[in-house]
Amino acid sequence: CSNKSGNKILYLHFDSLIIFHSITTISKVSVTAGKSVSIPCLYDSRYMNYVKYLCEGYYWNYCNYVVKTNKPDRSGKYSISDDKNQKIFTVTINQLTNKNTDYWCVVEINGGSDHGESFQLSVSSGKNSGGMKWCRLGRNCVTKSSGSIDGTTVTIHTTELNVFTVTMSGLKPEDSGWYWYIQIPVHLTVTEKLINSKYCKRS
Structure with a gap:
């Protein structure tokens, strides 16, 4: 198939999934109508x-950009920010409706073919439910009541009222980043706290 620039691109298909190695994002997110959602898009360091930018539409060839890092959306519907230290750009969609469903996280390539990865929003009027899964975006997941991600211990507890608690033990600053539970993205920031003691003497 060809992209917007008319250049031919070869996509690799595995079980009907298109795999892009340049960008990683959540494939499907459950959201509530009228609310807002922020989607993290990881990209390769060379970009x-x-x-x-964020592109709206089901088909890659025909999607339309709605906001770019160098061109904000004046309507307030969309926003985008780029964290170059973590190599993640985040897109936010406000006032969600059932018409807001198909999007692409895209890196603009000057003089070449843009690189993009799609995600889909499942908009409902009530609370969403799903299987137990706590994941770090671009890394592994914990799918049982306990496990580990990058050496950090994770325990998950769910009550009969569909209230869940995720506990991460032994956190380090490098554990900061995007995680998701039941396809709901959550950003975690880990900072070190300096503890002063009256029993310590300064040299």
Whole structure:
């Protein structure tokens, strides 16, 4: 198939999934109508200084950009930010409706074919439910009541009222980043706290 620039691109298909190695994002997110959602899009370090944008539409060839890192959306419907240290750009969609369903996280390639990865929003009027799964975006998942991600211990507890608690033990600053539970993205920031003691003497 060809992209917007008319250049031929070869996609690799595995069980009907298109695999892009340049960008990683959540494939499907359950959201509530009228609310807002922020979607993290991880990108390769070589694209650190490239323009990123959000494209709306089911088909890659015909999607339309709605916001770019160098061109904000004045309507307030969409916003985008780029964290170059973590190599993640985040897109936010406000006032969700059932018409807001298909999007692409895209890196703009000057003089070449843009690189994008799609995600789909499942918009409902009530609370969403799903299987137990706590994941770090681009890494592994914990699918049982306990496990580990990058050496950090994770325990998950769910009550009969569909209230869940995720506990992560032994957190380090490098554990900061995007995680998701039942396809709901959550950003975690881990900072070190300096403890002063009256029993310590300064040299």
